[in-house]
Each structure stands twice: as C-alpha cells, then as structure tokens.
Amino acid sequence: MFHGSTSILIIVAVVAARFGLGRGIKAVRRPRRRTAPDDPTASGPRRRGATGLVLHQARYDLRTLARNAQARTATIMLPLLLLVLFLGMWGSDRVAGAAASTYYVPGLVALSVIASSFTNLVVSIVTQRESGVLKRRRSTPVPAWVLIGGRALTAMAVSLSVSTGLVAIGWIGFGVSLPAEAIPAVVLAAVAGSLCFCVLAYAVATLIGSAEAAQPTVQAVMLPLYLGSGIFIPNASLPSWLRQLASVFPVERLADALHRPYASAAPGLQVAWTDLAVMAVWAAAGLAVALRRFSWLPGAGRTA
Amino acid sequence: MSDPIVHARDLRKRYGNREVVSGVDLDVRAGELFALLGPNGAGKTTIVEILTGFRCRSGGDVRVLGADPQTAGTVWRERVGVVLQESQPDPGLSVRECLSLYAGYYRAPRRPAEIAELVGLADSLEAGTGQLSGGQRRRLDIGLALIGRPELLFLDEPTTGFDPKARREAWDMIDGLRRLGTTIVLTTHAMDEAERLADRIAVIVDGAVVAQGTPATIGGRDHHAHEITFTLPTGRRVSMRSAQPLADVRALADWALGRGIDLPDLEVRRPALEDVYLALAGSPTTTDSQEA
Structure with a gap:
C-alpha cells in the first residue's frame, strides 16, 4: 500500500507540474502558430458553423480556466490530492463489508465532476457577468447558446479528464478495479452528472449577486452535501436518516451512480437509472430557473 | 440623403x-x-x-x-x-x-x-x-x-x-x-x-x-451674450453682458480714451461650452444617484 501511494504522489506531482504550477508564473503563453489565429478571414466571409463556433469558444474558455490558479487547484489538484490522501490513509478500511477505497474513488470522481461543472462554473459565470465580460460578448453576433455551450463543454472536458485520471490512479496505484462491463455505467453517470451540474450552475448563478459571494456561497451549500453524500465519508457509515435526506439531492445521486459499478460483485451494466432520473429532474428544475432568470448583465443576481 | x-x-x-x-x-x-x-x-x-x-x-x-x-x-x-x-x-x-x-x-x-x-x-x-x-x-x-x-x-x-x-x-x-x-x-x-x-x-x-x-x-452658444470684463483705475472690477460685443467694446474704448483711462485687462469672452452646459444641466442639486 505504502509504495503505491508514493508512486501516486509522484504521478500527482507530474500532473501538477503539467497543469498547474508550471503555468502559474507566466500566465500567458505565445500562441504556437502565429499566422492562423491572426487570419480568421482566410476561410471567407462566412461565419463558422455551429460546432465550429462552440469549439472556438471552448478553446478560449479552456485557456482561461487553465491560467486561473484558483480554478486549477479546485478542479484538478484538489480531487487528485484527496484521492491519494484518502486511499493512502484509509483505503483499506472496511466499511459495511466493503473496502473504503470503493467509496473514495467514485466519491472523488463525483467531487471532480461537481468541482468543474458546478462550483467553478458558478464562480466563473458570476465573475464574468459582474465584470461585464458576458455583456460585452453578447453585444457581438455570437449566439447565447454558443457562449453557454462552449463554457459547458469546457467544464465537461475538465470534469471527464480529471475523472479519468482519478479512476486510473485508483486502479493502477491502489488496485481499485472496475469490471470492464461496468465502465459504460461510470462514463454515463459522469457525463450525465456533468450535464446536470452545468445546468444547475447556470441556475444558481442567477441567485448570486457578486463575484466575491460566489465562492463562499457555493461552498457553504456544497460542503454539507459532500459530507452527507459519501464523498469524504463512505456513506454506509452514516445514519440512515442522513442518507435519506442526502438522497434527495443530486450530489448523492451522482456519487451513488458512480459507486454502484464499483461496489457490485454481480456482472452486468450497473446503470443506476433511478439516480440518473433524479439528476434529470434536478436538471429540468435548473433549466426552468435558468431560462426564467438568467441574465448576461451585471447586477442581475442582486434582486434575489 | x-x-x-x-x-x-x-x-x-x-x-x-x-x-x-x-x-x-x-x-x-x-x-x-x-x-x-x-x-x-x-x-x-x-x-x-x-x-x-x-x-x-x-x-x-x-x-x-x-x-x-x-x-x-x-x-x-x-x-x-x-x-x-x-x-x-x-x-x-x-x-x-x-x-x-x-x-x-x-x-x-x-x-x-x-x-x-x-x-x-x-x-x-x-x-x-x-x-x-x-x-x-x-x-x-x-x-x-x-x-x-x-x-x-x-x-x-x-x-x-x-x-x-x-x-x-x-x-x-x-x-x-x-x-x-x-x-x-x-x-x-x-x-x-x-x-x-x-x-x-x-x-x-x-x-x-x-x-x-x-x-x-x-x-x-453662438447667440448668447458675450461677457466683457475690465478693471477701472479705481480698482473696481466691472463685468457686463453684451449681445453685440464689437459695438459695445468700441463704445467702451471711446469712453475710456476720452477720459484718458487705460483698461489693461479688458477681456471679451464667448460663453464656454461649460457655462452653457452648466446652465442647461441646472444647479448641482440633482440627486447623485447611480446611472442605471
């Protein structure tokens, strides 16, 4: 176990150097190609197609995220660090007859999905709205769905990359294996969870009035949900009333949908349809709130 | 057009x-x-x-x-x-x-x-x-x-x-x-x-x-009264409004020269945009509310 965590610490350090610390000092790189970004007219006077526009937006949103130290820490470093710590210290504990590691890996995958697709996204939306960035972008011909799609795509890409890293580290470094036939269930849960939390992020951003309030507000809501949903503490060890309360919320549903494929000894797809359905209901509610309340202008959340 | x-x-x-x-x-x-x-x-x-x-x-x-x-x-x-x-x-x-x-x-x-x-x-x-x-x-x-x-x-x-x-x-x-x-x-x-x-x-x-x-x-602004100001030898500062500044300055000059008085700081000023604007915008009693 011990040599496992040591090797993983090295991997984390390498990942950190690649994504995080290396870019921290020099925030802005020279673009690799000099001519292409300079000459968008090369393709003629037609605007990019829908997919092209979304990818164009996502490319720059990803750079923005990658160059923000706080966002890097919260979405990439923290889940990786917690995984290594939890698995290294308590991974081999037994909880309700199962290894605690089978809770921690899916729990932290859920954390990473939520960190990118919700927490960081809410902060990013509120900050860019309040600083007038969103309003300025909306004064151009770019359609609203391109801005939302590009940013959500960025969140999903980071969510799924970090999740893949967590699963791989758990598997290779700590022997937390996943039956091959259960992989689609994990992927489906992560993608669905990411989508659900992106929608919720656009809804919750409408309730927060200032960039300063975004981070603490979201953390204050999320921390109790994390604790009650088997993210930090295997939820098999929690009192049943707390588990039932937590199961109302999408955090627990996502963690559970990810946990099932890991926990089950039985072969099969292990898709947690009920969990996905509950997340879909939350996403629908979030969509309703976002459609009703979302604004691109500063000061939008202040009336809430 | x-x-x-x-x-x-x-x-x-x-x-x-x-x-x-x-x-x-x-x-x-x-x-x-x-x-x-x-x-x-x-x-x-x-x-x-x-x-x-x-x-x-x-x-x-x-x-x-x-x-x-x-x-x-x-x-x-x-x-x-x-x-x-x-x-x-x-x-x-x-x-x-x-x-x-x-x-x-x-x-x-x-x-x-x-x-x-x-x-x-x-x-x-x-x-x-x-x-x-x-x-x-x-x-x-x-x-x-x-x-x-x-x-x-x-x-x-x-x-x-x-x-x-x-x-x-x-x-x-x-x-x-x-x-x-x-x-x-x-x-x-x-x-x-x-x-x-x-x-x-x-x-x-x-x-x-x-x-x-x-x-x-x-x-x-182009029709507004010009302001003519000067100081008398007694030290009194005079400021007058004039709709036809050229004629009025000429009359003033004739008057002063006839009495052997010099008006060294004579000044004819067109109303600055600032004056026009402040007159239009009213006294600064308007509430200092934030622009919506």
Missing part, C-alpha cells in the same frame, strides 16, 4: 413609476460623431442600452441601422460595435487571444494585428490582459468593438477615470476612428470631451434632451 443611422422618437423608459428616459428624440447621421452629454444619472447609459438592444423601452419608436434593436438579430449585431462603460477584459487571455476570440464571432473580421495598430496596442499584442493599464484596457475594449468592422460604434464614457495624458491619447485615437467612416455615438459627462470630439451634441438632463446642436451652436 440616406436615412439616419440612429432614429429615436419619444423614447421612454420607466422603472416602476420612475421614468428615467422621458421622451427623447435623436437622429444620428451616417459618418458623424454624436455625443450624448449629461451629468451622471441623466439616463445616457439607459438610452445606449436601449439603442444596443440590451434593454427594452417602455415607449416610443427606435430604429438603429433600420432595425428595432429590441428584436434585431445576429446580422444586425454584425454591424454594431459596443464599448460598455464598465467591462473588464476577458480574464487569462493575451491581447491577441482576446481579439482572436472576438474575431471568431464575426463573418468578416479585421485581423487582430490590424486592430492592435488602430487602437495603439501593437506593442502589447502578447501581453496578458491583467498586465494592461486602465488606458490600454479601454483601447482593447474599443478594439474588440471594432473587430467586426461595425458601421456604428457606441462608446459609453470612454475616458472616465483617465489621467489627463491618457485622456488626450484616447481622444486622438477616437478622432482617428473617423477615418474608418464609422458612425460613432459617444456618451460622456465631460463637456471638454464632447467639444473636442463631437460633430453634434445632445445634452441630456433627467432623461430628456434639453439642447441639441454642434459644439459651436449648442444652447444658443
């Missing part, structure tokens, strides 16, 4: 029972630089937000580039550039990346390097937006608004908070934009800015246009 680029009749905006824009008429012609001059809270930004389609009006008729901004779509947005009063640069990107990002939103954008040249950021193309000074950030804002080759550009308070040097540089730059043939609507609370840049000015006070004209004629 083409239709006006911006056409507004009886434009109104109400929040609850407070009317912040009450019956504004505007006509901005192709190629001119039109200034909306008024104190903070006069409703300038609200008018611009209505003209750029960010807010719905409560009443009146508005056409901008022949379309209603409230319902105009993507094609219309291709033709309009907007520089907002308060907007931070896109975080984490370099100047070049910002310009490339916005260029990607348009069909036929200018090249980022060309824009950087135009707004005086050619040496800062690779700088991160976080490293830019206030004046440079404003230049980037204007560059972002120009990248789609707009026919009409809105500049909301482009030099607020600038030191005198940065202000002068910004003025030169905005003046240079006329060469592009772009029609510009500028809002400002600084009369020297309006006087320096604008072809025509509308003075807005409490949501209404109280005067409209060129910097030389606005508020009847």
